[in-house]
Amino acid sequence: MASRRPAPAPYRCTECGWTTSKWAGRCGECQQWGTVVEAAAQTGVLRNFSPVAPSAARAARPITEFTTAESPRRPSGVAEFDRVLGGGIVPGAAILLSGEPGVGKSTLLLEVAAQAARDGNRVLYVSAEESTAQVRLRAERTGALHDELYLASETDLATLIGHVDEVKPSLLIVDSVQTVSSSLSEGLAGHPSQVREVAATLIRIAKERGLPVLIVGHVTKDGSIAGPRLLEHLVDVVCHFEGDRQTSLRFVRALKNRFGPTDEVGCFEMTGDGISEVPDPSGLFLGKGAPVSGTCVTVALEGRRALPVEIQALVIPTSAPNPRRVVNGVESSRVAMILAVLERRARLKLSERDVYVSTVGGVKLTEPGADLAIALAISSAATDRAIPHQVAAFGELSLTGEIRPVAQLAQRRTEAGRLGYTGLIDAGVQDLTSALERLRLLPDSGGPGEDAPVERGASRGRREPSADRASSPARREQSAGPSRPAARIPDRVAAGSGMAADDGIAEHPGF
Numbered sequence: 021m022a023s024r025r026p027a028p029a030p031y032r033c034t035e036c037g038w039t040t041s042k043w044a045g046r047c048g049e050c051q052q053w054g055t056v057v058e059a060a061a062q063t064g065v066l067r068n069f070s071p072v073a074p075s076a077a078r079a080a081r082p083i084t085e086f087t088t089a090e091s092p093r094r095p096s097g098v099a100e101f102d103r104v105l106g107g108g109i110v111p112g113a114a115i116l117l118s119g120e121p122g123v124g125k126s127t128l129l130l131e132v133a134a135q136a137a138r139d140g141n142r143v144l145y146v147s148a149e150e151s152t153a154q155v156r157l158r159a160e161r162t163g164a165l166h167d168e169l170y171l172a173s174e175t176d177l178a179t180l181i182g183h184v185d186e187v188k189p190s191l192l193i194v195d196s197v198q199t200v201s202s203s204l205s206e207g208l209a210g211h212p213s214q215v216r217e218v219a220a221t222l223i224r225i226a227k228e229r230g231l232p233v234l235i236v237g238h239v240t241k242d243g244s245i246a247g248p249r250l251l252e253h254l255v256d257v258v259c260h261f262e263g264d265r266q267t268s269l270r271f272v273r274a275l276k277n278r279f280g281p282t283d284e285v286g287c288f289e290m291t292g293d294g295i296s297e298v299p300d301p302s303g304l305f306l307g308k309g310a311p312v313s314g315t316c317v318t319v320a321l322e323g324r325r326a327l328p329v330e331i332q333a334l335v336i337p338t339s340a341p342n343p344r345r346v347v348n349g350v351e352s353s354r355v356a357m358i359l360a361v362l363e364r365r366a367r368l369k370l371s372e373r374d375v376y377v378s379t380v381g382g383v384k385l386t387e388p389g390a391d392l393a394i395a396l397a398i399s400s401a402a403t404d405r406a407i408p409h410q411v412a413a414f415g416e417l418s419l420t421g422e423i424r425p426v427a428q429l430a431q432r433r434t435e436a437g438r439l440g441y442t443g444l445i446d447a448g449v450q451d452l453t454s455a456l457e458r459l460r461l462l463p464d465s466g467g468p469g470e471d472a473p474v475e476r477g478a479s480r481g482r483r484e485p486s487a488d489r490a491s492s493p494a495r496r497e498q499s500a501g502p503s504r505p506a507a508r509i510p511d512r513v514a515a516g517s518g519m520a521a522d523d524g525i526a527e528h529p530g531f
Contacts, residue, residue: 032059034212034248055248057206057213093279094232097135100287100297101128103325104259104272106280109191111230113279114223116197116252117272118237118245119261124270125236127162127295128261128288129193130155132234134164136191142168144189148175148199148209162294175209177202177218184225194222196236198246210238215247223254252276263290264382269304270295271383274323284323302439305329305381310409314401317412317441318393319432320385326428326435328412329383331390333397334376343372349379350394351386358395358417365421366453368402368463389426391417392445395452399461407459412441421452 031040033056038049044056093108102108105115119125126147133143147155152173159165172183177200184192194200197218201209205217219235226233235255238246245252252258256278263270272286287298298304307315307330314333319326331350338344347355355377362368377394379385392415400407414432415423425447426432436444449455456462 030059031056034216035250052249055212057211094141095139096132097139098128098132098297099299101132101272104274104284104286105257106274106277106284109232110256110279111232112226113232113257114219114226114255115232115234115257115259116237116245116255117234117259117261118239120239120243120265122265123261123263124288124290124295125261126150126195127158127290128270128272129195129234129236130159130162130164131295133169133191133193134159134162134166137166137168140168141190142170142187143191143193144170144172144183144187145193145195146172146174146180146183147195148173149195164294175200177221181221181225184231189231191232191234192222192226193234194236196238197222197251198238210246212248216250219247219251219254262384267382269298269301269382271322281323285325301381302328302435305379305383306439307332307380311406313404313406314397316393316397316400316407317436318385318390318414319412319436320383320387320390320414321428321432326431327383328435328439328441329385329390330380331385331393331397332378332380333394333401335370335373335398335401338372338374340374343370344374344376346374346376348377349382349384350377350390354388354391355394357419358391358398361417361419361421361452362395362398365451366399366456366462368399370398370402373402387426388416389414389432391415392423392452392455396445396455396459396461399456400459403461403463405459405461407461408443410441411443411445411459412436413445413455415446415449417452423447423449423452423455 031043032038033047033049033052035047035052035055036050038047038056039059040048040056043058046053047055093106093110095102095108096105109115117125117129126149130145133145136143145155150173152171155171155173159169170183170187170189172180174180174183180194180200197215198210200218201214202217202221205211205213207214222233222235225231237251240246245258255276257274258276260273260275261270262273268290270288270290272288274280274282274284276282277284287301288295289298289304306317306328314335315330316333317328317330319328321327345352345356345359355375359370359375363370375398377398393413395417396407396413414426414429416426418424423446429446433444445455445458449458453462
């Protein structure tokens with residue numbers, strides 16, 4: 021007797037394809053919540069899915085016969101946004117812009133739509149979250165009114181496509197993909213199957229008609245894009261709009277870009293009149309006034325952009341059994357490692373002190389090139405000795421206290437020199453202790469007002485027996501003085517000749 025064929029599983033995960041005979045709130049394979057749907061409901065999604073433009077009528081040709089002139093980039097009119105996209109918008113591209121609520125996603129895309137309309141392009145802006153009156157009020161406030169900018173408030177996908185057929189725009193903006201629903205898929209708007217169906221349809225329209233589509237995407241409480249992971253795979257560009265809502269500064273980062281570099285950053289500033297570009301953000305990340313203890317400037321790389329950032333630190337005694345470690349703008353794990361290196365290699369006592377580390381302007385530093393500047397800022401705060409205002413530092417710290425080179429060193433030096441930083445501390449110093457000694461930031465070093473530069477092998481006077489072998493009576497007497505002005509750069513650097521490479525403070529020849 022022939023065996024019966026097993027019945028197909030009625031439920032399938034929209035993320036990984038895992039099947040089950042009964043519904044489950046969580047996929048048993050990829051552990052994603054809310055992705056298990058009926059297989060019958062998913063067939064509608066697959067039936068209408070087409071990630072690329074149909075090309076059956078075109079014969080395959082050698083790749084050398086194709087030219088990029090068939091898809092020229094079109095500037096959006098917002099230079100910082102074009103920087104992130106790699107030079108402009110490619111026809112037929114699907115661009116996803118994600119960000120937290122209230123960060124300014126709709127305001128940015130409305131500015132892009134207005135600039136495109138001013139350039140003579142017809143733009144269709146479809147808002148599924150706001151009414152047309154609400155969008156009109158924001159457009160009046162930001163100066164985005166134009167006859168070539170068409171506006172619609174619609175949540176049904178079929179009606180949205182009807183607007184596209186009627187207006188025939190050169191640019192389509194959908195706000196947002198999680199609030200548009202399709203009758204071909206079950207579930208409410210925002211359900212993974214709905215997001216997949218809506219995104220697949222919009223991408224198919226973009227590829228078939230050569231129509232660039234800008235799509236707004238929501239994020240979850242952990243910062244990831246809401247909906248199935250397939251959404252990020254289908255689109256051509258994924259941009260993330262971030263920024264602290266307590267400050268006016270905003271960043272657009274390219275997380276994925278099929279037409280340009282990733283990790284590129286665009287800088288914007290939120291104002292009462294909307295959003296404006298910040299082509300030179302250096303002044304936003306640097307403090308003002310005379311040098312004070314606990315500050316150090318570094319030059320970080322965000323994509324191909326060099327950003328000078330001031331790092332601030334505060335170190336105060338505490339009687340609590342567990343000292344506080346408060347970090348803002350840098351990774352807490354790296355700060356913890358730097359504190360351990362300072363205590364072990366530089367003998368800086370921090371176990372009974374609260375340490376606060378922050379960046380100016382709310383910028384977030386993720387690269388290890390800021391390790392040295394963080395260490396110098398903490399040492400400056402712990403010893404209450406200011407770093408000279410013309411000093412900038414960049415370098416990665418190892419657990420042995422070694423200063424390692426950073427990427428794009430020449431670009432960092434050029435940017436530092438453009439802003440007037442002539443004393444550069446980088447991997448030319450062999451280790452962290454030597455860098456601290458040059459700036460007199462060691463707890464046993466001389467007073468900050470000394471004029472004589474510290475030389476290797478220089479006489480430090482007769483050593484007295486103590487727990488710290490590197491201390492001397494003269495240095496202890498000077499460090500105990502009431503006045504703690506900024507540490508003085510050695511005369512050779514101040515005169516413009518620069519120190520030797522192994523001294524760690526060098527003036528770039530191009531400065």
